[in-house]
Amino acid sequence: NMHQACTCGSNDEVVHSDDIHFNPIVSLPEVEVKSGEEDEEILFKERDAVGLLGHLSTLLAQWKERGVGKIKILFHTQKKYYRVLMRRDQVLKVCASHVITKEINLVPSDTSNNVLIWTATDYADGEVKVEYIAGRVKSQEMAATFKKIFEDCQQSLSKLKKGLGAGCRPPELLSNLSDSLGSSG
Numbered sequence: 001n002m003h004q005a006c007t008c009g010s011n012d013e014v015v016h017s018d019d020i021h022f023n024p025i026v027s028l029p030e031v032e033v034k035s036g037e038e039d040e041e042i043l044f045k046e047r048d049a050v051g052l053l054g055h056l057s058t059l060l061a062q063w064k065e066r067g068v069g070k071i072k073i074l075f076h077t078q079k080k081y082y083r084v085l086m087r088r089d090q091v092l093k094v095c096a097s098h099v100i101t102k103e104i105n106l107v108p109s110d111t112s113n114n115v116l117i118w119t120a121t122d123y124a125d126g127e128v129k130v131e132y133i134a135g136r137v138k139s140q141e142m143a144a145t146f147k148k149i150f151e152d153c154q155q156s157l158s159k160l161k162k163g164l165g166a167g168c169r170p171p172e173l174l175s176n177l178s179d180s181l182g183s184s185g
Helices: 138-163 170-185
Strands: 003-010 014-017 040-055 065-076 079-090 096-101 115-120 129-136
Touching: 040 079, 040 138, 065 096, 065 138, 079 138, 096 115, 115 138
Parallel strands: none
Antiparallel strands: 003 014, 040 065, 040 129, 065 079, 079 096, 115 129
């Protein structure tokens, strides 16, 4: 057995032992990892979404894939804002993160029922520019749920600005929350 240790005695007999223990050379302290989502409530979550990015001037010419992963709509309970967040599978690198504003226009794609397109500010490459973002989810129903929750967030922004607090989220948003989370995992 390759996992057995060999101890040689004084008479050169080989004694095999299954009790192998290695002590670490350096002890590392435990580190608390924070995702930045600790104070946020998940309003929408969909696995296996695809995030695409296209420049405004080249919308029809070229899309650049930013990643495949989970797309979420989050509500920050302390700072009172909504945002879209998408992390790549396995590496969990952020490939889309922006605040939802009333000015964002979310439209369905002409080519697919499960793709939604909107604009957001992109600064990933070092310069600030407005980009089109396309999010593709598994089904037309999931795209409709994403769009509904996104638009409900936009509608509730004026209530948040008036200082009504966390309880001002639209009732439809809360009723759709359990349905969307239950079906998307």
